[in-house]
Amino acid sequence: MIKINEKDNVAVIVETGHKVALTDIKQGEDVVKYGFPIGMATQPIKSGEHVHTHNLKTKLGGIESYTYNPALQEVTENLEGNRTFMGYRRKDGKIGIRNEIWIINTVGCVNKTAERIASKANRLFSGRVDGVFTFVHPCGCSQLGDDHYYTQNILKGMVEHPNAAGVLVLGLGCENNHIDEFKKILGTWDEERVKFLSTQDVDDEEAVAHVLIKELVSYAETFQREEIPAGELVIGLKCGGSDGLSGITANVLTGKLSDAIIAQGGSCLLTEVPEMFGAETLLMDRCVDEDVFNKTVSLINNFKDYFTRHGQTIYENPSPGNKEGGITTLEEKSLGCTQKGGISKVIDVLDYGETVKSVKKPGLSLLQGPGNDIVAVTNLTAAGAHIIIFTTGRGTPLGAPVPTVKVSSNTVLAERKAHWIDFDAGVMVHDTKPADPSELGQLFFEYILEIASGTLTKNELNGYREIAIFKDGVTL
Numbered sequence: 001m002i003k004i005n006e007k008d009n010v011a012v013i014v015e016t017g018h019k020v021a022l023t024d025i026k027q028g029e030d031v032v033k034y035g036f037p038i039g040m041a042t043q044p045i046k047s048g049e050h051v052h053t054h055n056l057k058t059k060l061g062g063i064e065s066y067t068y069n070p071a072l073q074e075v076t077e078n079l080e081g082n083r084t085f086m087g088y089r090r091k092d093g094k095i096g097i098r099n100e101i102w103i104i105n106t107v108g109c110v111n112k113t114a115e116r117i118a119s120k121a122n123r124l125f126s127g128r129v130d131g132v133f134t135f136v137h138p139c140g141c142s143q144l145g146d147d148h149y150y151t152q153n154i155l156k157g158m159v160e161h162p163n164a165a166g167v168l169v170l171g172l173g174c175e176n177n178h179i180d181e182f183k184k185i186l187g188t189w190d191e192e193r194v195k196f197l198s199t200q201d202v203d204d205e206e207a208v209a210h211v212l213i214k215e216l217v218s219y220a221e222t223f224q225r226e227e228i229p230a231g232e233l234v235i236g237l238k239c240g241g242s243d244g245l246s247g248i249t250a251n252v253l254t255g256k257l258s259d260a261i262i263a264q265g266g267s268c269l270l271t272e273v274p275e276m277f278g279a280e281t282l283l284m285d286r287c288v289d290e291d292v293f294n295k296t297v298s299l300i301n302n303f304k305d306y307f308t309r310h311g312q313t314i315y316e317n318p319s320p321g322n323k324e325g326g327i328t329t330l331e332e333k334s335l336g337c338t339q340k341g342g343i344s345k346v347i348d349v350l351d352y353g354e355t356v357k358s359v360k361k362p363g364l365s366l367l368q369g370p371g372n373d374i375v376a377v378t379n380l381t382a383a384g385a386h387i388i389i390f391t392t393g394r395g396t397p398l399g400a401p402v403p404t405v406k407v408s409s410n411t412v413l414a415e416r417k418a419h420w421i422d423f424d425a426g427v428m429v430h431d432t433k434p435a436d437p438s439e440l441g442q443l444f445f446e447y448i449l450e451i452a453s454g455t456l457t458k459n460e461l462n463g464y465r466e467i468a469i470f471k472d473g474v475t476l
Helices: 108-124 145-159 179-186 205-220 250-263 280-284 290-309 320-324 330-341 373-382 411-416 437-452 458-462
Strands: 010-012 019-021 030-033 036-041 084-089 100-105 132-134 164-171 194-198 226-229 234-239 267-270 346-350 363-367 387-392 404-408
Touching: 010 030, 036 330, 084 437, 100 108, 100 145, 100 205, 108 132, 108 164, 108 205, 145 164, 145 179, 145 373, 164 179, 164 205, 179 194, 194 205, 234 250, 234 330, 234 373, 250 267, 250 330, 250 363, 250 387, 250 404, 250 437, 267 330, 280 290, 280 330, 290 346, 373 387, 387 437, 404 411, 404 437, 404 458
Parallel strands: 100 132, 100 164, 164 194, 234 267, 234 387, 267 363, 346 363, 387 404
Antiparallel strands: 010 019, 030 036, 084 226
C-alpha cells in the first residue's frame, strides 16, 4: 500500500488502485488523499475497510468565489544545462518536429475525397516527406454561432501548425465555411506553404490536388533537421482512462517533465477544465499575477455554467472506467489529474481554439476545453502542442495529429498493451526496487527529446491520428 501524504487517512493498494482506510473515519468526516479532502464519508468506515462509492461522496457544489493567495514555487527540474533536439526551423521562425503534409478539410463533405487524395499522395511521394495526412470531421456547414467559430479556429490552428511543412486546404464550395470565408479567419498565410482547392470548381479534384501536393512536397524538402533549443518545445498534457495509480505514477512523472521543459524555457498546456474542479485552487495559487488568476476563475466558473445551462450535474464524473480503477470522486480525479502540470507558474489562460503565444514566457498555460479525449487532443494540437503526453491507467489507442506519447500508470497495462503504450511509469511502484522518480524523470525527458528529433510514437506507427471539434449549439 502507498500513503501519498502524511495528512492522508487512506492509502492506495498498488495491485488495484483502490483505497483503504488507515484509521476509523466517522460519518460526515473528510476522506483525505494527496493531503486534501477528496470527499465525505457517507457512513462510518473502519480502519482497513475499502473506501469507494459505497461509503464516499463528493463535497463539491456549484459556482464559487475565490481569493488570490499566490504560492509560487521556483522550478528546479533544469537538467544539466540547456538541452537541444533536432527539429525543423520554419520560415516564420516557428519550429516543427515532423516534416509532413496535412490536408485540412473546411467541411466534412470532402472527408472521403481527402482520404483518397492522401492515400495516393503517400504512394506518389513516399520517402520525400514524413507522410501526407488528413483528419476527418463532420463540421464546417450547418453550424451557427459559437460552433461555427469553434470549427474555424480549430482548423486555423491546424493549418498554422509547424509540424506540417505544407498544407492543402480542401473545400467543397457551397459550405458555410467555404474557402473564401475561411481565408478571412486565416488572415495571412505563406503561399508556398498553404494551397487551396475547392472541389466543385474543378473537373478532376484528385488530379488537381496531387499537382498542388507535389508543389508542397517540393517546398517541404527545402527544410532539414537542425539543432534547436528544448525551450522552443510546446508540450500538451492530457490524461484518459485514469486509475487509482495515475496520480501517483504517470501524472507525477508528467509533472516532472512539464517542469523540466518549462525550466528549459518551454511551454506546457493543461486542458480538461472539468477535471480541474476540486483542485482549481491549487492552480489559482500558482497564477503569476492577479490578471491570470481572474482569468482562471472565469475559466472554471464559465465551464460550470456550461453544465448548468444544459441542465447537467456539474460533478457527473468520474467515468465508469475511472471508478473501476479506484477513483471515487471528482476531487480525487482532479487532484491526480492536475499533477500533470507540475509546480510551475500558471502564466496564461487560453480560449478554446486559441494558440499559445508566439512571443511567450516559459510556463504553464491553461486551455479552455472539455475532458473528452479526442476533443482535448485536437484542442491541444490546434493550440500549438508539438507533442502530447497522454497518461492512462486503463489504456487507449487514440492519437492526435501530433505525436501522442502514452504513459501507463501501471506496469500490467504497459505489458498487456505494449502496442499502445510508449512509456511505463508503473515502475515507480511495481518493481521490487521502485524506480527513483527523479532518475525516471530524466529518462523520460531524454525520451521526449528523441521523439522531438524523429523517433515515432505508437500512435504514429499504428496510424492513429484523429480529431473532433467541440459542439455547443444548433445544427441546421
